[in-house]
Amino acid sequence: MQMNSFFFDKQDKIFLESVNNSIECSKTLESHYQQEIHPNGIIDMCISQEIRMATAVISLLDRLQTNNIDERLIALNNLHNEVLLTSRTKFRRNTARVLIEIMKELIRTYGNEEKQLQLAHDFRIAATGKPTIVRKLLRRYHLLEMPEAWNQLVFDHHIHDANTKGRKSPTHLIMDAWVKGIRSLTVIYYNYIKPETAYELLEASKIMGIKVRIGLLYNIIYRHRLIDFIWVPQGFYGTDEFLDFIAEPDMQALMQDARQISRWREKFIFKIVDEWNQNLKNKINEEFSLDLSPISTEEYKKFVSIGQSSVLHLAELIHDDAKKTLTERVSVIKEKMQHTSDPQELQILTNQLNNYDKLTTEYFLELLEDCEHLIEKELIAEVLTEEDLDKIPSIVKYSPHQLVYRLKQVHSNSYIVLNLANTTPEEVINLLWDTDGEITHLEIFNVYDWQKGRSKHIAEINELMVAINKNNTPLLKSILLKLIETCKKSTEITLFDEDHEHLLSAASNADEFADKSKIQEYRDNPKLQPVTLEERVKALQQILSNIPTVINYYRGKKLFTRIGTDSTSRVGRLAGMGLAYIQCLPARTIKELKKSSNESRMIIPIRKEVRLVETYILPHNNEKVSWFCKLLRKIPLIKKFTYKKIKTYTDFETDTSVFNNGNCSYALEDFSSDKGDIVTLGGKGLRTTNGFVASTPKNTLHKYNYLNSNLSNFIKVFIGYVSALYSFQDTQDIAFLAWWGALIWFIITGVRNIFQAILGVGGLQRSPLMRWNNYVSWSRLCDSLMYTGISVILLESIVRVDFLEQTCGITASNNPLLSFTVISLVNGFYIMGHNYIRGLQTEAIIGNFFRSFLAIPISLVYNNIFFSFLLAIGVHNAVELVVACSAITSKMASDTGAALVEGYADKNSNVWFRQWDYKLAFEKLYTQFTKLELHFPEKGCLELLKNPQELLNNLKQVDKQLYTSMIINALDLMYLYYYQPRSNSTLRNIIKNISENEKLVMLRMQYVLLCHKDVSQLFIDETLGENFAKALSFYLDTHQQYLKQLQKICQIEY
Secondary structure, eight states: OOSSTBOOOHHHHHHHHHHHHHHHHHTTTTTGGHHHHTTSSSGGTTTTTHHHHHHHHOOOHTTSSSSHHHHHHHHHHHHHHHHHSSSTTHHHHHHHHHHHHHHHHHHHHHTHHHHHHHHHHHHHHHHTOOOHHHHHHHTTTTOOOOOOTTTOOEEEEOOOOTTTTSSSHHHHHHHHHHHHHHEEEEEEEEOOOHHHHHHHHHHHHHHTTEEEEEEEEEEEEEEEEEEEEEEEEEOSHHHHHHHHHHHHSSHHHHHHHHHHHHHHHHHHHHHHHHHHIIIIIHHHHHHOOOOOOOOOOHHHHHHHSSOOOOOHHHHHHHHHHHHHHHHHHHHHHHHHHHHOHHHHHHHHHHHHHHHTOOOOOHHHHHHHHHHHHHHHHHHHHHHHHHHHHGGSSSGOOOHHHHHHHHHHHOOOOOEEEEEOOTTHHHHHHHHHTTTOOOOOOEEEEEHHHHHTOTTTTTHHHHHHHHHTTTTOOOHHHHHHHHHHEEEEEEEOBBBSSSSHHHHHHHOOOHHHHHTTHHHHHHHHHHOOOOOOOOHHHHHHHHHTTHHHHHHHHHHHHHHEEEOOBBOOOOOOSSSSSSSGGGGSHHHHHHHHHHSSGGGGSSSSSSSEEEEEEEEEEEEOOOOOOOOHHHTTTTSSGGGGGGGGEEEEEEEEEEEEOOGGGOEEEESSSSSTTTOOOOOESSSOOOOOOOSSOOOOOOSOOGGGGGGGGGHHHHHHHHHHHHHHHHHHHHHHSSSHHHHHHHHHHHHHHHHHHHHHHHHHHHHOOOOGOOOOGGGGGHHHHHHHHHHHHHIIIIIIIIIIIIIIIIIIIOOOTTOOHHHHHHHHHHHHHHHHHHHHTTTTOOHHHHHHHHHHHHHHHHHHHHHHHHHHHHHHTTTHHHHHHHTHHHHHHHHHHOOOOOOOOOOOOOOHHHHHHHHHHHHHHHHHHHOOOOOOHHSSSTSSSHHHTHHHHHHHHHHHHHHHHHHHHHHHHHHHHHHHHHHHHTHHHHHHHHTSSSSSHHHHHHHHHGGGGGGGGHHHHHHTTTTSOOOOOOHHHHHHHHHHHHHHHHHHTTTTTO
């Protein structure tokens, strides 16, 4: 793309320069992110909204790798507030998701100026919240559009963070989950969880509004193999309660025992490290002509960091180490390819390049997993044959019943999930029996396990679960009889079989790793004898004889299901995070899923019953409603429509169906009743590459999207104006209208937008410091002028002249009602059409159509006024002028209705935002007051606040952060009062509904503004950024007047 004056804006380059400065120097605005700052407060005068959003993302990403959890949480909270509470669009949640993704990409492409400039422009145009642009960018970043009501059923009940084998810290994980649209998560930890990890995860989820459960995964040995139980304690009403729970003696004892498992298993991972160094590395070096270095255990431990040892960590470490060598080799190959003309040599070089491209984490992981299978068998053998049981962690030796019993003893209000990887229906029913029905959930589908071929029996297991949940004794009996017959025809369950001997020979040539003699030794050990067919049949027959007992286990409760991806967010893993119920997504998203371009998404073969619940909020006694609304509430069939309605979706985890033999299908297929209804947010599992072979990703934005904004706006206005001028020139015999009709048409549109903005921000009662033009989107105005100009061709030429006058003989003089009705309705359909093209939400499209009905009576009124005015000033051809201006009259009526309706909607929107603004500020204020009371327990803080200077002097020595926070919050409240639309009326309503003591606290906390030296020094220290002059001037000029007005509102004297 050419870098000339026709493309990009000056603001793009300024914005990019500021972002790069922040990337280069992590200390940029560091103090701004050391504490929570109100996004719509005084910071607005020091740093632009776009730069604040960008810096919030940078600050968060910078802190993801640090050990300071509080800093990460503050950065996440600031980011959340910046992207949601500063947005003026009705498409704010999807816009916020896109903004975060663009900023992450902008940081990743640091150094590529052209790409960064495109992203900077994308960020700025996305910040406007235009639905068409935001939807294109959602597609680019493989994000599904979510409903703005944020009531989607999007979840993932099996994911990992950096504390196990995942890549992301809890804060990073929660941020990315929110960007994907996920509302419910279960994060899995192996054996134990650290208090600081739980604190970070739960606090981050509270900030982003995501429901999070913590699951602890335990491996135990069952029939010569490891099975996974996930324990999920519940019933906690906050972070503190959960932290108190894990500090209880029983829980501490459990986690202490569980830590031994992690340390014990680590030595088996070290065996795989040795196998890599001694054999597999040499095999790779020989096959690909490389010289890879060995991996030391110290290097591996450092790489694992806070996580828990896994083959995935080792595979990624090997890949990171290999990529340095691969990159050097690829550079040589590409240089040779440029200087050779021999087709044979070129083909050889191309093959080498392709081979190097496939040496990814995924490739190394598959190579190491063969070793892992053998090591796992050795681990099991050691547990079963070890004479000195003290060497083996106690939990590893538990039976399923013992494990479940201990977990329930620690916390009875919990559920236990059985992972079904490589699990048969026979094993499931035996485990349910052995644990006395204490297994509460089955992980019926795990995307990663399915992709690895470990979910072959989920259809049969689901049938078993349905029989138990429906108390269907005949069906359960039939299933058990079938299992017995199948069992009689199967083979014995052994620890090592022929497949493992084949793996051994394929994985290693060395005796140190494992050998056949060792396998034979295990086979001869009486403790490792196979599970015989007789034992298996006997166990099933026992259950068959006790079917009523099995049914009773789950009569008062149900056997629920869980679905997850097992995502680790690491490159090379097949499954991405997140799953969504299709029927809960917007219609546009469902349509988008059916396109061939979305075949990367999968429909998992599970269908659950989903119910839509509509909740109507009944009014409280103090609610202010109009007389018209009160009248409507007296009509039985209509009154519910006057109440606030909340739509929520609920899934029923016991009503599960499995389709397509338990295999996924592509999302582009029809979503019929015989297929699953859950779509993956990640891809279908295309193999990753190293990027050595060039591929060009599809850009969902066209070249014209990067046009200079002024040029783009000029083109839009020009198109609209030329269309309107052509139409009036073609239809008007009156010279004035022929030449000036288009301008009049544009003036009507412009005045409507301005009037709408003024009405939305407070009308004539707004603060004198608030300028209406700051709340007019000039880009949207230009869009409006283009579409309204094109509408002249339709309304003036086609409808008024061609259809009404020439075809039907109807004019505004002989039949004004019919004439204006037709023009208004056609205009309504036209507005609906371009609203749909511009991507507006369905509610807005329908609302804009119905405003055309409002335009009909207004048109008649305007027509009569105009005709009377013409007669009053003595115009001889008044009738002709009325007929000629009928389209303009209808347009003015339509825009009058639009200004009133949309202005009222903007007013309600602004009031909603101000309520959130004051809620944040007041919560912070009362929290600060509570801290003051704790710092000065022997003195009444209300009395201390009468002398704010003395209080600040003492506080500065005790708690510098609280000192700064109090001043900034007072400045935020003052800024809100003067500069945010509808803030005055909102504040007055809030103060009316709080107690006298709360009013007094709020007022006196504002008295810190009287401490001129302290407040000024805060600005001079650049706590709020370098460009503080305007904000400091505002404070010095306004704070006295503000405090007087606040005293007046509170009706409290100093």
